[in-house]
Amino acid sequence: MDYATLKALQPSEFEDAAVGYRATRDLVSGAKDILEQRIAGRMQADLEGEAASAALEQLRELWQNFHYVQVECGLLTTALTALFAEMQAAKKKLEAAVEDARADKMTVNADGSVSYPAGGEKVDGKVPEGGKVTGSAGGDRGGSPLDPADPSSLADALDRQAAAQHPNPYFGRAVEYANRIAEAVEEATEADELWAPKLRQLKADDDLTVSAKDWIDVQKDTTGVRTAAKSYLDDIKPPPKHGDPITNAAWWRGLSPEEQDAYLSLHPASVGDLDGLPAEVRDEANRTVLAESRARVTEERTQLLAHEPTKSKVLYDPETGSPVGKVDTVEWTQWNDRKKRLDNAISGIDIIQRRFEQTGTDGLPKAYLLGFDPFANKDGRVIIANGNPDTADHTAVFVPGTKTVLGNIDDEIDKSDRLWRQSNKLAPGESTSTITWFDYDAPRSAKPGEAGDIDPEARDDSYARKAAPTLRHFMDGTEAAHRSATGDTSHTTLIGHSYGSTVIGDTTKYPSDYRVADDIIAVGSPGMQVDRAADLGLNPKHVWAMAGGGDDKWVREGGRLGGLGDNGVIPTDEAFGANLMESDSPSHGGFWAEENNRPSVSLENQAKVIVGRYDDVKLHREAHW
Amino acid sequence: MTSFEQEWAQAKADASADVSTRLASADGWNSGGNAGGLRSDKKAWSAAASGVGTLKEIVKTALTELERGQKSPEGFDPLAVIPVIGPTVAPGSQCVAAQREVYQSWKRYLDDVTGRCDALKGRLEKSGQNHYKNDKAVQGAFEELEKRYKDTPRAGGQSRAR
Numbered sequence: 001m002d003y004a005t006l007k008a009l010q011p012s013e014f015e016d017a018a019v020g021y022r023a024t025r026d027l028v029s030g031a032k033d034i035l036e037q038r039i040a041g042r043m044q045a046d047l048e049g050e051a052a053s054a055a056l057e058q059l060r061e062l063w064q065n066f067h068y069v070q071v072e073c074g075l076l077t078t079a080l081t082a083l084f085a086e087m088q089a090a091k092k093k094l095e096a097a098v099e100d101a102r103a104d105k106m107t108v109n110a111d112g113s114v115s116y117p118a119g120g121e122k123v124d125g126k127v128p129e130g131g132k133v134t135g136s137a138g139g140d141r142g143g144s145p146l147d148p149a150d151p152s153s154l155a156d157a158l159d160r161q162a163a164a165q166h167p168n169p170y171f172g173r174a175v176e177y178a179n180r181i182a183e184a185v186e187e188a189t190e191a192d193e194l195w196a197p198k199l200r201q202l203k204a205d206d207d208l209t210v211s212a213k214d215w216i217d218v219q220k221d222t223t224g225v226r227t228a229a230k231s232y233l234d235d236i237k238p239p240p241k242h243g244d245p246i247t248n249a250a251w252w253r254g255l256s257p258e259e260q261d262a263y264l265s266l267h268p269a270s271v272g273d274l275d276g277l278p279a280e281v282r283d284e285a286n287r288t289v290l291a292e293s294r295a296r297v298t299e300e301r302t303q304l305l306a307h308e309p310t311k312s313k314v315l316y317d318p319e320t321g322s323p324v325g326k327v328d329t330v331e332w333t334q335w336n337d338r339k340k341r342l343d344n345a346i347s348g349i350d351i352i353q354r355r356f357e358q359t360g361t362d363g364l365p366k367a368y369l370l371g372f373d374p375f376a377n378k379d380g381r382v383i384i385a386n387g388n389p390d391t392a393d394h395t396a397v398f399v400p401g402t403k404t405v406l407g408n409i410d411d412e413i414d415k416s417d418r419l420w421r422q423s424n425k426l427a428p429g430e431s432t433s434t435i436t437w438f439d440y441d442a443p444r445s446a447k448p449g450e451a452g453d454i455d456p457e458a459r460d461d462s463y464a465r466k467a468a469p470t471l472r473h474f475m476d477g478t479e480a481a482h483r484s485a486t487g488d489t490s491h492t493t494l495i496g497h498s499y500g501s502t503v504i505g506d507t508t509k510y511p512s513d514y515r516v517a518d519d520i521i522a523v524g525s526p527g528m529q530v531d532r533a534a535d536l537g538l539n540p541k542h543v544w545a546m547a548g549g550g551d552d553k554w555v556r557e558g559g560r561l562g563g564l565g566d567n568g569v570i571p572t573d574e575a576f577g578a579n580l581m582e583s584d585s586p587s588h589g590g591f592w593a594e595e596n597n598r599p600s601v602s603l604e605n606q607a608k609v610i611v612g613r614y615d616d617v618k619l620h621r622e623a624h625w
Numbered sequence: 626m627t628s629f630e631q632e633w634a635q636a637k638a639d640a641s642a643d644v645s646t647r648l649a650s651a652d653g654w655n656s657g658g659n660a661g662g663l664r665s666d667k668k669a670w671s672a673a674a675s676g677v678g679t680l681k682e683i684v685k686t687a688l689t690e691l692e693r694g695q696k697s698p699e700g701f702d703p704l705a706v707i708p709v710i711g712p713t714v715a716p717g718s719q720c721v722a723a724q725r726e727v728y729q730s731w732k733r734y735l736d737d738v739t740g741r742c743d744a745l746k747g748r749l750e751k752s753g754q755n756h757y758k759n760d761k762a763v764q765g766a767f768e769e770l771e772k773r774y775k776d777t778p779r780a781g782g783q784s785r786a787r
């Protein structure tokens with residue numbers, strides 16, 4: 001770039017373009033929502049068969065197009081905004097230098113050089129003549145081998161020296177103006193050379209199939225823009241380090257819409273994971289993470305399947321030399337473990353995608369993906385809400401128990417769906433959000449023999465202890481985001497199934513600026529690490545427990561035996577002091593049964609607590625101190 | 626020992642005796658299969674068709690907004706297109722040129738998406754009007770679309786040389 005180019009350049013061209021891309025992103029994002037919530041969901045509910053499946057597949061392809069446009073146009077918006085900021089700064093610098101030169105009776109020539117008039121005291125009877133100088137930008141001005149360490153300061157010193165010796169006082173100032181002009185051009189040139197290839201990377205794909213490779217490319221684009229936008233991003237206040245959710249929420253509110261966009265498009269994984277941010281924002285970020293994860297996992301799985309190592313080797317008797325049996329090779333076992341992990345991830349991603357498409361069927365509201373990482377913890381992380389918790393009158397957070405992994409999260413999401421439907425039925429005029437929270441390593445066994453564990457993992461509190469601060473952080477985030485959105489709190493219920501209730505018990509041991517919940521329900525609980533309901537920090541009137549038939553005993557009594565309850569007391573005991581709810585669950589897993597959309601007693605009781613209809617809850621025994 | 630503790634101990638003994646259960650329950654999830662029933666509802670097909678029609682309108686609005694953001698999308702800017710001469714960098718702004726190329730690529734992409742909406746809408750409408758002979762024919766009509774939008778090896782923004 002040269003002086004003439006920068007003079008002619010209108011940085012607003014980049015800003016205007018950014019506005020166009022932002023509008024496109026928003027519109028297409030809206031189209032994606034309509035497709036997901038009003039078209040695909042309804043079609044799945046109303047139509048069956050091969051034809052409908054084929055049509056639905058095409059709708060999914062279109063959905064992918066929208067998502068791809070949304071994410072890429074988000075990146076373009078940020079890239080062009082950053083480029084505008086840099087070009088605008090350079091241009092202003094140029095204009096100021098030109099303005100100063102003119103005010104000082106000098107002429108800025110078409111090539112950026114500066115002509116100065118004759119002036120100064122007469123030398124040999126003549127006023128020193130005018131002349132022309134061409135400036136140079138800081139780094140280039142050395143020209144002397146003397147000081148390679150700081151050529152710019154050396155150049156300035158040389159300039160000053162030359163000016164002091166020059167008989168025409170205009171000369172020194174002309175050099176200064178010319179240098180400022182050269183610096184502005186240099187800055188603009190640097191931005192131009194940095195951004196041009198980054199922009200070209202953001203060109204649209206040449207076909208309409210959004211493949212795994214395309215999503216991997218999107219991720220590369222994100223990294224590219226992030227690197228190039230470094231100086232622009234440096235001006236934006238970064239998220240608080242190890243910030244608590246209240247600080248996070250305040251940080252987000254303090255950003256301008258452009259800055260929020262920049263963070264969302266350039267850091268989807270961290271924005272999606274940041275407790276305290278609005279659910280809408282986390283959802284958008286995590287959906288990008290979901291699409292990119294699927295692409296990466298799919299690609300890796302394809303590679304993996306192409307390179308399966310030898311499965312087994314024959315063992316020989318060292319004495320006789322005859323074969324005695326076969327064992328799996330170490331390579332194959334490792335390969336198979338990785339394959340299982342990838343399968344688990346793909347399965348979980350499919351489940352989440354299916355839930356998105358179910359919006360609108362059976363009245364289910366929009367799903368918000370508040371957390372997603374297929375490889376977080378041991379078995380992945382999924383936090384997904386039915387309905388927007390930021391604006392809900394009632395919020396229930398459901399913590400699943402033993403044996404939960406990403407790949408079978410559909411069972412848990414299903415429970416949350418049922419809780420939402422029944423709560424919504426009980427309080428149709430009020431808004432309810434039910435959240436499945438799976439962000440911890442759940443034990444894999446509750447009973448001896450399960451998963452081959454002689455001593456079941458669920459007898460050990462360590463899993464719950466580790467999970468507690470994470471859940472506490474999330475609960476505070478939900479509260480902070482709700483306050484940000486409405487200025488008020490939501491009636492919040494924490495529900496723990498099985499070992500999930502142990503997690504909740506440990507969570508109440510982390511005090512913060514907010515209460516942990518208004519109500520706590522322990523379903524089939526093996527113990528909550530306290531021996532009195534009041535030790536959870538709530539009035540026992542707001543602590544609820546229920547038991548089931550059959551194998552439920554294994555979990556509860558096993559927990560008592562293993563020490564998950566304090567002093568051998570578990571929540572269904574009279575000594576615990578919680579409300580003991582009626583339950584018709586025949587088993588440890590049957591607390592959320594529905595028949596023809598009619599809830600079981602155990603399900604309806606939970607829903608009644610969620611919407612605060614306490615007097616309607618069917619009780620065996622009332623709470624007491 | 627209480628009776629439950631006896632039961633628990635027995636279960637532990639059983640578990641120890643049969644270590645081969647170790648892998649049995651490791652793969653806990655199952656993939657939900659579709660019943661694959663046959664149902665066709667005119668209204669449902671038509672609703673989907675008109676929904677996709679709305680999507681197309683939204684994409685067209687997006688195209689207008691995108692164009693509005695371009696001062697002179699088809700205009701000629703001599704500074705932006707001065708070619709590189711010799712080893713020095715072209716005096717024109719590379720970003721202005723790049724920005725316009727990028728715009729052209731997204732304009733084309735969104736145009737293609739509206740085309741896809743049209744094609745999809747047409748087939749959904751016809752399905753609702755019993756245009757196709759049977760379920761199989763409907764399926765074929767949609768699968769034909771799949772072939773139309775085949776993936777190419779190139780991803781967005783990669784040079785053809787790669």
